[in-house]
Amino acid sequence: ASRADVVALERSVDMLLKQARTHSPSSRREQHEALRREMKIYASGLREAFRQVGTHCAERGCLLDKFFFGFQELSDSLSKEHASLLARYEELGRRHQLVVAREKVLEADTKTARRERGELHWCVHSLRLSLTEADAQILRG
Numbered sequence: 001a002s003r004a005d006v007v008a009l010e011r012s013v014d015m016l017l018k019q020a021r022t023h024s025p026s027s028r029r030e031q032h033e034a035l036r037r038e039m040k041i042y043a044s045g046l047r048e049a050f051r052q053v054g055t056h057c058a059e060r061g062c063l064l065d066k067f068f069f070g071f072q073e074l075s076d077s078l079s080k081e082h083a084s085l086l087a088r089y090e091e092l093g094r095r096h097q098l099v100v101a102r103e104k105v106l107e108a109d110t111k112t113a114r115r116e117r118g119e120l121h122w123c124v125h126s127l128r129l130s131l132t133e134a135d136a137q138i139l140r141g
Contacts, residue, residue, distance in 0.1 A: 005052055013045035032086050036079060043072065 020038055025031040046068055054061020 006049075009045060009048050009052070013041060016041045016044075028086055028089065032082060035082075039075060039079070043068075043075075 017038060020034065020041060023034070025034045050061055050064040050068060053064060
């Protein structure tokens with residue numbers, strides 16, 4: 001691999017990264033996907049750089065491949081864990097929304113129950129007054 005190959009690889013990776021970064025992710029899921037795209041670009045660039053190194057020294061190229069595959073396995077594992085955590089986060093967000101909605105319903109029900117309780121107290125009070133008046137009329141009369 002010549003110096004021109006290295007420069008071409010650098011330009012290619014830079015261009016791909018610039019294209020990948022043109023869209024600003026707004027959600028966590030989009031951020032995750034953007035990171036995955038960038039990781040693939042870097043992985044592709046590294047593979048090509050390792051191939052270029054391997055053309056000059058096969059042993060060094062093999063060693064770099066070995067390291068890269070180990071790194072790639074770790075990276076894939078972390079990416080899967082991140083995706084799992086992201087899914088859990090989104091599920092918790094949905095559950096939170098349900099809890100908030102239920103709290104609003106309970107709050108409305110509580111207000112209604114308090115109002116109805118007040119009305120019942122007023123009815124009981126009115127009935128007691130009516131009974132007291134009826135008892136007074138019976139005694140007078």
